[in-house]
Amino acid sequence: MTTRPIRIAPSILSADFARLGAEIEAIDKAGADYIHVDVMDGHFVPNITFGMPVMAAVRSYTAKPFDTHLMIAPADPYIAAFAKAGADSITVHAEAGQHLHRSLQAIKAEGKRAGVAINPATPLSAIEHVLDDIDLLLVMTINPGFGGQTFIPATLDKVRQAHALIGARPIDLEVDGGVTVDNIGEIARAGANVFVAGSSIFAGNDPATYASRIAALRAAATH
Numbered sequence: 001m002t003t004r005p006i007r008i009a010p011s012i013l014s015a016d017f018a019r020l021g022a023e024i025e026a027i028d029k030a031g032a033d034y035i036h037v038d039v040m041d042g043h044f045v046p047n048i049t050f051g052m053p054v055m056a057a058v059r060s061y062t063a064k065p066f067d068t069h070l071m072i073a074p075a076d077p078y079i080a081a082f083a084k085a086g087a088d089s090i091t092v093h094a095e096a097g098q099h100l101h102r103s104l105q106a107i108k109a110e111g112k113r114a115g116v117a118i119n120p121a122t123p124l125s126a127i128e129h130v131l132d133d134i135d136l137l138l139v140m141t142i143n144p145g146f147g148g149q150t151f152i153p154a155t156l157d158k159v160r161q162a163h164a165l166i167g168a169r170p171i172d173l174e175v176d177g178g179v180t181v182d183n184i185g186e187i188a189r190a191g192a193n194v195f196v197a198g199s200s201i202f203a204g205n206d207p208a209t210y211a212s213r214i215a216a217l218r219a220a221a222t223h
C-alpha cells in the first residue's frame with residue numbers, strides 16, 4: 001500500500017467531446033483530483049484524439065491539474081506547446097523515442113511535472129535509470145489507444161515491482177486502463193496512488209452520476 005495521497009484522474013477520452021468543456025467542469029465539481037488528458041497521434045497508438053488547441057480551449061473550465069499523457073512519437077517537438085496550452089504534468093512514453101532523459105529534461109525546463117509511461121510489455125528496466133528525473137511513473141494496465149478495455153492481470157505484479165523500485169522517492173505511481181471499482185482496491189494495495197479512469201466514470205455521459213462514481217472509486221482505493 002502506498003503512503004502517497006490517492007488521486008482519481010478521470011480520463012476525458014471517454015467524455016462527450018461535443019460538450020468537452022461542460023464535461024470537464026462536471027468532473028471537477030464531482031471531485032476529480034486531476035483531469036487526465038489523452039493525446040493520441042494515430043502513429044504511436046492506433047487512434048487519434050486531439051492536440052494543443054483543444055487543450056487550450058478547455059483549460060479555463062477547471063483549475064484542477066491537467067495530467068497530460070502523450071501517446072505520440074516523437075513527443076519532444078510538442079512538449080513546449082503542451083506546456084503553453086495548460087498542461088501541469090506531461091508524461092511521455094519510454095517507447096516513444098530514443099532519448100527519454102532528454103525528453104524529461106525538456107518537460108522540467110518548462111517547469112512542469114515530468115512523467116514517464118510504460119506499455120504492458122515494456123519492462124521496468126526501461127525506466128530505472130531515470131527514476132531520479134521523474135515526478136510520476138505511469139504503468140499502463142491496457143495497451144494504449146482506446147478506452148473501455150479490460151485490465152491486464154499481469155500488470156498488477158508490475159505495479160508491485162514499480163512500487164518497490166520507487167522506494168522512498170517522491171514519485172506518484174499511476175495506473176491507466178481498465179480501472180474499476182472492483183479492482184482499484186487491489187491495485188492500490190499493490191502500491192499505485194494515482195488512478196486514471198475513463199469508462200468507469202463517464203459511462204453514459206450523465207454528469208449526475210460522476211460524483212458517486214468518483215467517490216466509490218476513492219473509497220474502494222482507500223479500504
Ligand SMILES: O=C(CO)[C@H](O)[C@H](O)COP(=O)(O)O
Pocket residue numbers: 011013014036038069142143144145146147148149176177178179196197198199200
Ligand atoms: O490511456 C487511455 C487509453 O490509451 C485511457 O486513459 C484509458 O484507456 C482509460 O480508459 P478506461 O478507464 O475506459 O480503460
